[in-house]
Amino acid sequence: MLDPRTPLLSVADLEAWYGESHILHGVTFDVFPGEVVTLLGRNGAGKTTTLKSVMGIVGRRNGSIRFEGAETINLPSNAIARAGVAFCPEERGIFASLNVEENLLLPPQVKPGGLKLEQIFELFPNLRERLGSSQGTKLSGGEQQMLAIGRILRTGARLLLLDEPTEGLAPVIIQQIGKTIRALKEKGFTILLVEQNFRFASTVADRYYVMEHGRVVHRFANSELDANLEKLHEYLGV
């Protein structure tokens, strides 16, 4: 077991580029084992790019990204995944040429200790019913989101990167996803969450980092939320 005061993920001075455009300008933050940390920020602030950098799927990146103490900045994404990081993309990434079951079983096991299929169905009962469905992309938006989260729970990854899992979903589904994230935290997963929906984030997060123009401009813990509300409204423009 890692010392709880040693970060599971430690990002320092991260810079990232898409081609010529310089997107991240020195992002620094930590995620400790068992935490749910949320990145907040307006559209285009660089939240998705930060997650993709951690996962190793941004063209060019600089700085330091340490996972379980080991530097990953120069590793290809398949090696980062094998180290125990799993990614649920903003656009969900359900495969149209795979049926629901194939989508669910696609990510290979990278470490021991992932959830059993039965445990995933306990979290997302809808998935069990839709297992026989032909095409993964024929599911409703909410079911696709459950599938996108469910499939990375089997892999044994310790760190889950969730990019706006509530985007465009109905309130009851958002509630179910909130419940799931709390259950996953209880099972010992560490979660780095990106959210625009600040009210949703406040039901699951331990700490927050606020991003703007490719930098972290503010950080606070959930207990300091009330004191930070005004500032937050300013940053998020809500």
Added chain:
Amino acid sequence: MFEIFGIPSQALFGQLLIGLINGSFYALLSLGLAVIFGMLNIINFTHGAQYMLGAFCAYFVLTYAGLNYWFALVIAPIVVGATGVVIERVFLQWLYKLDHLYGLLLTFGLALVIEGVFRNYFGSSGLPYRVPDALQGGQNLGFMFLPNYRAWVVAFSLVVCLATWYLIERTRLGAYLRAATENPTLVRAFGINVPRMITLTYGFGVGLAALAGVMAAPIYNVSPQMGADLIIIVFAVVVIGGMGSIMGAIVTGFGLGVIEGLTKVFFPEASNTVIFVIMAIVLLIRPAGLFGRGT
């Protein structure tokens, strides 16, 4: 002996068999092209040369190592597939982000080089390759004579095609392939070594071409331009079936072979062009091909 539509049964079924034989090669080759195109996004114009290499490989292992047809069926796909792996690592991997045209030109150039080298050393008359002993002779079915070797080619091609279909459409490995065709970045972010999978896919597609080459050796002789002659028709087959569809490649390959054979019976003048006429019609009505997805 009896007649159908005024055609002697012997002629009709004879052409039908030739159609099935040709269709076997169309199917095997267009299947390899479809697999390669799906994963690499490259139209592999070297495919005909690689088919020819398979036939030559069978000839070499027989002549220089004394290993017969059955060994060649195993050795040629592995050896020629391995040259495919080298080609992918050295050349093709740099082209994926570019327009299709670059991959097409490169593989076309490679085909010219390979075929040129072989023509230089072996001339263009062709080298004989014997039908394996176990498959000599044939069966008299009453309405026609069925050579054993040809029956074997049709049956074995069908088995290889369906096994490939099963591998891609029904197994875990196939799910990786299909997913990586859609979104290679995400599949890689799940921990799968996608670049290596792409390399092996090319090797596999090339191996299929070589396998077809071995099967063709006892029927058509072994000659440097055997692939160049065939590949033009195979590309028409691929256009008709739709690039990238596995079952489409198989069905279209066998189907067009049969149509071509029947045309030879009923309207011989058109037998060399019928596939291209069908291609033109399909392009007008369904540009994505009969089984093609997308726009």
